[in-house]
Amino acid sequence: MGHPTGAAKRPLSPHLSIWKWGPAMAVSILHRVSGNALAVAGLAVLLWFVGAIAGGAASYETFQSVMGSPIGIIVLIGISWSFFNHLMSGIRHLVLDVGAGYEVERNNRWSVITILLGILLTALFWAVIILV
Amino acid sequence: MGNGTRIGRVRGLGSAHEGAHHWLLQRFTAIGNLILVLWLVFSLAMLPDYSFATVYGWLSSPFSATAMVLLIISTFWHARLGMQVMIEDYLGGANRFAAILLLNLVFLSLGVFGVISVIRIALGGA
Numbered sequence: 001m002g003h004p005t006g007a008a009k010r011p012l013s014p015h016l017s018i019w020k021w022g023p024a025m026a027v028s029i030l031h032r033v034s035g036n037a038l039a040v041a042g043l044a045v046l047l048w049f050v051g052a053i054a055g056g057a058a059s060y061e062t063f064q065s066v067m068g069s070p071i072g073i074i075v076l077i078g079i080s081w082s083f084f085n086h087l088m089s090g091i092r093h094l095v096l097d098v099g100a101g102y103e104v105e106r107n108n109r110w111s112v113i114t115i116l117l118g119i120l121l122t123a124l125f126w127a128v129i130i131l132v
Numbered sequence: 133m134g135n136g137t138r139i140g141r142v143r144g145l146g147s148a149h150e151g152a153h154h155w156l157l158q159r160f161t162a163i164g165n166l167i168l169v170l171w172l173v174f175s176l177a178m179l180p181d182y183s184f185a186t187v188y189g190w191l192s193s194p195f196s197a198t199a200m201v202l203l204i205i206s207t208f209w210h211a212r213l214g215m216q217v218m219i220e221d222y223l224g225g226a227n228r229f230a231a232i233l234l235l236n237l238v239f240l241s242l243g244v245f246g247v248i249s250v251i252r253i254a255l256g257g258a
Contacts, residue, residue, distance in 0.1 A: 053188055129176075
């Protein structure tokens with residue numbers, strides 16, 4: 001597939017450094033960060049999980065000992081936060097898709113609530129894992 | 133926004149006519165992920181322990197195995213679409229093409245590995 005010369009000169013998206021920080025911008029950046037964390041770390045752990053079970057008791061034990069180590073727990077907490085954060089900002093995206101929630105005040109308020117809900121649900125998930 | 137001038141389209145600067153399809157699939161798989169990953173989260177939280185016997189028994193049931201295969205397809209598809217958008221934002225020209233090609237190969241291969249693993253568990257191969 002030969003690339004036409006004109007296409008190479010098209011502009012790319014501006015990088016992080018030139019944006020003015022605000023709630024809507026922060027939730028957008030976190031959506032991308034958590035989404036890519038899930039795509040890389042989340043899916044890697046998921047594949048290792050099912051692959052280890054398919055491999056039998058010994059390979060599952062290896063998986064379990066790595067994930068049960070302090071570093072493994074930190075990775076799992078990171079993945080769970082990424083999921084709940086991405087879930088909440090993803091639902092926000094679906095609401096914005098129907099054209100709702102663009103008023104400045106409301107948009108800022110729900111951006112902040114989205115981020116807080118992601119943290120709250122992560123804490124709740126681990127409380128259930130540990131306590132129940 | 134139009135489709136660009138005729139000479140612009142010849143130079144590859146017009147619409148690719150694929151944007152809406154990508155956008156829609158990103159939403160459809162998002163709904164799939166919403167349901168299936170919440171199923172996984174609740175299932176994992178409700179398991180009495182994480183021993184091999186418990187986890188194997190849970191995942192080898194036809195319902196769990198079906199949900200897990202659907203989850204792998206939906207999440208890998210969604211992740212592929214999302215990472216493509218990121219690549220398009222920050223890479224151009226031949227680098228963009230190479231990165232997206234690599235992305236497709238990696239995600240297709242890994243997704244198939246995941247599905248095969250679950251099928252092996254469901255059919256009692258281990």
